[in-house]
Amino acid sequence: MASGRPDYYIGVDITYQDLAELIVRPQNIPQIDVDILTQTLSEVTNRPKYGGALLVHGSVAVTAGQINTLVGVDGKGMIYGGYVYLDYANSQSAGQVRMLADDQTLNYDSFSLLNNFGVTEPGRSAVFLSKYDDTNFIYCAGLSHGITFETSIELKYFENQGYTPTVHYRLVYALI
Amino acid sequence: MQVEIRGIIQFENHGHKYVDVMVVEDRPDNYVTHHVGVDIEVNRGKILKFLASMYGVRPGDIAWPAHIRLKQGDIGVSDAL
Numbered sequence: 001m002a003s004g005r006p007d008y009y010i011g012v013d014i015t016y017q018d019l020a021e022l023i024v025r026p027q028n029i030p031q032i033d034v035d036i037l038t039q040t041l042s043e044v045t046n047r048p049k050y051g052g053a054l055l056v057h058g059s060v061a062v063t064a065g066q067i068n069t070l071v072g073v074d075g076k077g078m079i080y081g082g083y084v085y086l087d088y089a090n091s092q093s094a095g096q097v098r099m100l101a102d103d104q105t106l107n108y109d110s111f112s113l114l115n116n117f118g119v120t121e122p123g124r125s126a127v128f129l130s131k132y133d134d135t136n137f138i139y140c141a142g143l144s145h146g147i148t149f150e151t152s153i154e155l156k157y158f159e160n161q162g163y164t165p166t167v168h169y170r171l172v173y174a175l176i
Numbered sequence: 177m178q179v180e181i182r183g184i185i186q187f188e189n190h191g192h193k194y195v196d197v198m199v200v201e202d203r204p205d206n207y208v209t210h211h212v213g214v215d216i217e218v219n220r221g222k223i224l225k226f227l228a229s230m231y232g233v234r235p236g237d238i239a240w241p242a243h244i245r246l247k248q249g250d251i252g253v254s255d256a257l
Contacts, residue, residue, distance in 0.1 A: 051182065051200070051207040058189030075183030075198070076243050151243050175183040175198055175207070 050174040053080055057170040062159045067098070070169045072154040077175035079147040081122075083130060084155065085140035088165040093134050095165075096158040097141040099126045101149040111139045143171065178202055179231050180239035184223070184246065185209075197223055199238075220246055 062068040070084070084097045093112040098105055106126035109119065114129035122128055122144045131140035147153070157167045183198040195213045200206060212218055212226050224235040231238075 051198075054198075054209070056185055056187050056196075058187050058194075060188045061191065069188070071185070071187035073183055073185050074244050074246065076241075077183070151245060 050078060050176055053172055053174050055170065055172050057168075059166050059168045060157070061164055061166045062157050064159055064162050064164050067156050067158045068167070070155040070157055070167060071171055072152060073149075073171075073173060073175075074152045075175045076150050077148070077153070077173055079143055079145065079149075079153065080172040080174060081145050082143040082169070082171040082173075083140055084127075084143070084157065084167060084169045085131065086138075086165045086167045088137045088163065090161070090163050090165075091134055091137055092139055092159070092161060092163070092165055093132075094161050095139065096160070097127050098156040098158060099143065099147065100152070100154040100156065101126075101147055102151045102153075106147070111141065114141070177231060177233070178239070179227060179233065179237070181223075181227070181241065181244055182207065184244060195223075197227065199227065 056071050056073070058071065060068060060070050079099075086092060086095075093115075094110045096108060096110050099107060109125065109127065111129065111132055112134070114120070114125075114127075115132040119125050120129045122142060123146070124144075126144050126147055127141050128144060129140075130142040131138055133139070143155075153171075153173065155169055155171060159165065178201075180200050181197060182200050185194075185196040185198065187194050187196075193215050194211065195218045196209050197212050198207055198209045201208055210227070210230065212223055220240075221235075224238050224240070227238050228235040
């Protein structure tokens with residue numbers, strides 16, 4: 001009758017082993033706080049987490065007397081720039097290029113108002129005037145850099161003079 | 177592969193309505209834009225089905241962040257399922 005301790009009870013004395021490597025894994029891994037101020041890093045890179053710049057562009061034959069949507073982006077990100085322009089056969093001085101961020105309209109200014117008060121510099125308004133020629137009916141509105149949005153950004157054109165111009169747009173943006 | 181939607185772009189160009197979807201593959205890098213629909217009504221289910229077939233995963237495996245929302249608009253996208 002076999003006696004003695006069964007084989008599976010035999011312990012292993014690791015001090016007598018000839019191991020290529022010995023891996024010791026602690027039962028409970030302690031939480032180690034890292035103090036970056038004491039690190040000897042040559043530099044620390046800190047950058048906004050935006051994806052690459054993107055362009056969306058197109059041309060829309062707008063409906064007279066209505067607010068026409070040119071482009072809409074659902075997401076979270078930032079405007080880098082862009083512009084909306086038209087070259088028509090009739091006056092569009094009362095036309096409005098509107099930018100909506102998160103469904104909030106950021107401007108209601110017509111081309112003529114922007115021209116009358118000299119709103120021609122980026123940053124003074126979400127939409128600023130870039131070209132105003134009410135003789136040849138050429139208009140252009142720029143889009144300011146740095147407009148952020150959490151859920152959506154839209155470009156719209158309000159035509160309120162009874163015509164159907166073709167409105168061209170270019171929007172440069174980035175998403176998170 | 178983990179796929180997450182980062183943006184939905186709806187725009188009109190020369191009388192045609194487009195819907196693009198930007199996704200990020202294997203976060204945090206590699207943003208990719210896909211053309212989902214032209215002159216067709218696109219909704220959440222169609223976008224998920226399109227991406228699922230493209231990436232060979234189930235529609236439920238596509239991450240849809242809470243801040244991305246489709247709203248009834250005049251450029252090709254309906255929130256109706």
